[in-house]
Amino acid sequence: MNRKKGIAIHWFRRDLRLTDNPALAEACSYEWVVPIFIWDPNSSWERALGRASAWWLNQSLHALSAQLQQSDRQLIIAVGNPVDILGDMVRASKAEAVFWNRLYEPKTLRYDASLRNRLSRQVKHVGIFDSYLLVEPDQALKKDGTPYRVYTAFYNTIRKIIKTHSLCPKAILPPLPPGNYPSAPVDTLNLVPLKSWTEGLAALWYPGEEHAQRVLKDFVQNHSAHYKIQRDLPYEEGTSRLSPFLHFGEISVASIFHRVASLQGAQKSPFLKELIWREFSHHLLVHFPNMEVEPLNKSFEQFPWQQNESLFKAWTQGRTGYPIVDAGMRQLWKTGWMHNRVRMIVASFLVKDLLIPWQRGADWFWDTLVDANLANNTQNWQWVAGCGADAAPYFRIFNPILQGEKFDPEGLYVKTWCPELSKLPKKWVHKPWAVPEIKLPEFGILLGKTYPFPIVDHVRARLRALLAYDRIRKKI
DNA sequence: TGAAATGTTGGGGCG
């Protein structure tokens, strides 16, 4: 193979893969390559990781290291600020090029711009590549040049723009340049905070590129055909479960999109529609960088939210007394993941039944989801709260009982995560408070002891939410 | 990517 003379650095961030990694592919066209991951304890270029994400990253770094070792290469792990680390590495290795893939959080975009400036004075080439999204945010604007705020219109445009480009083949890494390159062992980064907690995550998830490929293959072969119906049933394996791999770039969105789009009858695939929701979220966060903390719809700044720590805590711990909500919150805590249908239900419950600010829910998800992603998390919470782009109307309030009966009719999901309800007949599994008192012992339930009473009455909570939304609506 | 309230229709019981 003809390699360019000289030395290139590839900075691994959320692109922890060898296949279809354009920045890495470019680096690998050089004679020598330094593949580096930088752990920055001060989070100078990104939001500080949540605990579940940190655990995932730890496992992913092990996986990537092992992958490189298979071909006798080494992942260099450094600790510090990327500006300093990369500057030092350029000097130490005498590199003439630095490459990485673009990410879209506002903080990262700012950091990248100044980093590119700094490095441009030191090296011949600084290359930032597009691979985290299907379409760049400046490529999907309305005719008047402003961003889309309505999903369907955005979707139609995106489908027209996406071109089938060929994916980069798996990178074959050239050796490290001559010299001494100290590397921190993954476990010295202290990314795993609570071992007793992460054991539950470890039982379910196998981070890393090789497993991501297997998960995609399994989804395409066994689940994608039933996705439209099955994805809404939390007890079924109906969703792809690719989100954490996608977040950390262990698989590229283009490779998922093109694989699924090539299937029979995939033109209107609801799965592709979900992938494009991910695009929408990222584009919105680029165009409205404050939406991480502020509602897109300004009238919501006046919304009469309630701060109630004990209700919030009951929600996080899965003690609301609504089985479908509690099952979801417990699945989240035990596995670092929650089924998408249930995410909508628990989010609606926090925001509309408890009137707790969506930002609190977003923060909890950020900390506990292995697929926590700032753009998706922010966009989806604003959507549920009714203040986002193309948001659910304020009056659309999920009824946790009906949602349970509709999507978990046998109560199998509920009983998996709330085993204290396992003896309940399906008639009452979503409303244990309605069981005639004389039957409770038969089902092994002591309401208020083994399972809580509802912390709010949904019918009244709904009316209260409508009143609250009414107050801001009149001010529009 | 809801749910409740309200409106409409049509079949069957019954005087």
Add this chain to the structure above:
DNA sequence: ACGCCCCAACATTTC
């Protein structure tokens, strides 16, 4: 046989 009432089932509107 006919009209009236009831109410389930479905449709539409409203929150």
